[in-house]
Amino acid sequence: MKYILKKIGIFLLTLLGISVLVFFAFQVIPGDPTTRMLGTTATPEKIAALREQLGLNDPAIIRYFRWLTDFLKGDFGTSYSYNMPVSKLISGKIAITAALSGMSFAMVLVMSIPIGILRARFAHSIPDRISMIFNQLIMSVPPFFIGIIFTYVFGLVLKLFTPGDFIPHSESASGFWGYLVFPALAIALPKSAMVVKLLRSSMVREMSEDYVRTAYSRGNSRWQVLRRHVMRNAIIPVVTFLAVTLVDIIAGSIIIEQVFAIPGIGRLLLSSIIGRDLPVVQTIITIISIAVISVNYIADISYKYIDPRIRFR
Amino acid sequence: MRKRPNYNLIFGCSLTAITVSAIILGFFWTPFDPDAMSPAEKSIGPCLEHLLGTDNFGRDILSRVMEGAGTTLSIAFFAVSIGATFGTIIGGLTGYLGGVVDEIVMRINDAVTAFPSVLLALVVVSITGTGRTIIIFVLGILFIPSFARVVRSEFAKQRQMDYVRNARLMGVRHTRIMFVHILPNIAPVLLSSVAIGFNNAVLAEASMSYLNLGVQPTESASLGRMLLDSQSYLFSAPWQALSAGCAISILILGFALISEGLGYRQMWRPTSKRRRKVSA
Numbered sequence: 278m279k280y281i282l283k284k285i286g287i288f289l290l291t292l293l294g295i296s297v298l299v300f301f302a303f304q305v306i307p308g309d310p311t312t313r314m315l316g317t318t319a320t321p322e323k324i325a326a327l328r329e330q331l332g333l334n335d336p337a338i339i340r341y342f343r344w345l346t347d348f349l350k351g352d353f354g355t356s357y358s359y360n361m362p363v364s365k366l367i368s369g370k371i372a373i374t375a376a377l378s379g380m381s382f383a384m385v386l387v388m389s390i391p392i393g394i395l396r397a398r399f400a401h402s403i404p405d406r407i408s409m410i411f412n413q414l415i416m417s418v419p420p421f422f423i424g425i426i427f428t429y430v431f432g433l434v435l436k437l438f439t440p441g442d443f444i445p446h447s448e449s450a451s452g453f454w455g456y457l458v459f460p461a462l463a464i465a466l467p468k469s470a471m472v473v474k475l476l477r478s479s480m481v482r483e484m485s486e487d488y489v490r491t492a493y494s495r496g497n498s499r500w501q502v503l504r505r506h507v508m509r510n511a512i513i514p515v516v517t518f519l520a521v522t523l524v525d526i527i528a529g530s531i532i533i534e535q536v537f538a539i540p541g542i543g544r545l546l547l548s549s550i551i552g553r554d555l556p557v558v559q560t561i562i563t564i565i566s567i568a569v570i571s572v573n574y575i576a577d578i579s580y581k582y583i584d585p586r587i588r589f590r
Numbered sequence: 591m592r593k594r595p596n597y598n599l600i601f602g603c604s605l606t607a608i609t610v611s612a613i614i615l616g617f618f619w620t621p622f623d624p625d626a627m628s629p630a631e632k633s634i635g636p637c638l639e640h641l642l643g644t645d646n647f648g649r650d651i652l653s654r655v656m657e658g659a660g661t662t663l664s665i666a667f668f669a670v671s672i673g674a675t676f677g678t679i680i681g682g683l684t685g686y687l688g689g690v691v692d693e694i695v696m697r698i699n700d701a702v703t704a705f706p707s708v709l710l711a712l713v714v715v716s717i718t719g720t721g722r723t724i725i726i727f728v729l730g731i732l733f734i735p736s737f738a739r740v741v742r743s744e745f746a747k748q749r750q751m752d753y754v755r756n757a758r759l760m761g762v763r764h765t766r767i768m769f770v771h772i773l774p775n776i777a778p779v780l781l782s783s784v785a786i787g788f789n790n791a792v793l794a795e796a797s798m799s800y801l802n803l804g805v806q807p808t809e810s811a812s813l814g815r816m817l818l819d820s821q822s823y824l825f826s827a828p829w830q831a832l833s834a835g836c837a838i839s840i841l842i843l844g845f846a847l848i849s850e851g852l853g854y855r856q857m858w859r860p861t862s863k864r865r866r867k868v869s870a
Contacts, residue, residue, distance in 0.1 A: 417843035422835035433825045528706035550716040558716045573704050
């Protein structure tokens with residue numbers, strides 16, 4: 278319990294650090310938001326009034342605390358380009374990106390763990406070698422190119438889905454999930470290949486340990502040894518890697534949303550970067566950072582349950 | 591143990607040699623001018639005259655792929671150079687000296703490497719704007735932590751070795767020990783991180799250009815940008831997307847195989863016979 282409390286304490290401190298970084302990073306950007314909001318023809322009086330209204334004349338540290346308290350209350354400021362609250366702009370989109378990332382992560386787990394175990398079980402056999410070549414090939418194809426190939430093969434030729442015709446969840450739940458299958462798979466394929474590779478080698482390494490020989494000598498069957506002894510040890514580095522993978526999937530979904538025209542948070546982030554809509558960029562970056570850090574800390578805490586040795590540290 | 595040829599290294603080097611020579615050739619000569627448009631030859635499929643076909647403006651795709659791959663590779667080269675140089679200096683100093691500074695620098699490193707590089711690049715680009723030079727610096731700086739981490743752990747290991755203590759006893763200066771004694775010993779590890787760095791740099795550059803945040807079309811052709819543009823003509827001219835995408839993948843595959851072959855991930859693929867006997 279003490280371990281978890283300590284971890285949560287460090288977690289909150291890290292979040293605070295990130296919030297400082299994000300806030301001040303966006304303070305150094307040249308250009309006055311008031312000229313953007315009022316246009317270049319605005320009179321100096323009008324600009325001064327708006328600056329006062331937005332609180333831009335206060336010292337940065339006060340503005341930081343104001344931004345932080347507003348952020349915690351769910352008030353993320355107003356978008357320059359859409360002239361509406363950022364919270365309203367992103368609320369529906371976060372769910373779409375989360376659904377895409379979640380589905381993709383589930384695919385990674387479903388594909389990579391059985392394949393990794395099978396490859397370790399039949400390590401050095403011909404099928405293992407062939408799948409190693411495929412593995413290496415898949416790892417080298419960028420997800421957005423896989424997405425484009427999927428669009429062509431499954432969308433345009435086989436007509437399994439209509440590229441660009443995103444179906445909102447409110448319209449049809451099955452249509453929504455159906456549309457996400459190929460984008461999620463495009464992100465999941467290269468990631469799975471990496472997990473397979475790591476899991477296989479981690480298991481093969483464990484299989485040469487003395488405890489495995491002992492387990493065999495006690496008359497355990499091969500699968501029993503793999504499941505009860507090898508897996509328990511081999512899975513630990515894989516969990517670390519899965520946390521990294523989940524983070525990469527979240528980042529990858531930003532790109533894949535472009536390929537498949539999915540109106541998620543990534544697409545909004547990109548259009549806001551190009552349109553220099555800084556309140557939106559700042560909010561999305563903060564939210565993604567929180568997600569990234571949370572994933573890392575959850576992985577950290579989960580070791581305690583996977584690897585009993587950590588409890589005594 | 592029977593010594594098997596290092597297939598990864600052989601294939602990786604051959605693949606990279608072929609692509610790099612095609613790219614170097616592309617700096618001096620391309621079959622057609624990469625930017626010459628010819629409305630009469632719009633979107634022709636691959637044929638003898640245009641080996642990879644032409645795009646929607648009638649530009650020769652092979653020429654554009656050669657130029658684009660050159661752009662990607664040169665950006666990767668400069669970015670990796672920045673990352674490797676500063677990463678080696680920072681990692682070397684912290685790993686060799688240790689102490690509080692080491693602890694602090696490594697915590698910062700951990701924090702930075704926890705974030706995917708494309709995400710960080712997006713943040714920086716949203717602040718600085720886009721363009722070729724900016725991408726080089728952004729990627730270069732983002733690669734520093736990963737190099738620093740690898741070099742640090744190697745330096746920390748080597749510091750304990752007898753030859754370093756020996757040199758110290760003989761009164762060799764610390765800077766000389768670091769760069770003349772230790773650095774050559776960690777070269778294999780450094781080389782394979784450079785290969786991984788190229789791998790990541792090519793992917794990051796292509797992603798950024800694909801997102802329209804990298805090299806701008808006015809500067810030069812780039813593979814990511816070609817993929818983005820080709821998407822509108824995917825049904826009528828799929829060869830555009832295929833050429834650019836395959837070029838990116840082949841570049842990445844080459845570097846991935848090299849880093850694999852150099853044994854950076856040797857711990858991941860034990861091949862000794864003893865292991866087979868035990869599990870049989």
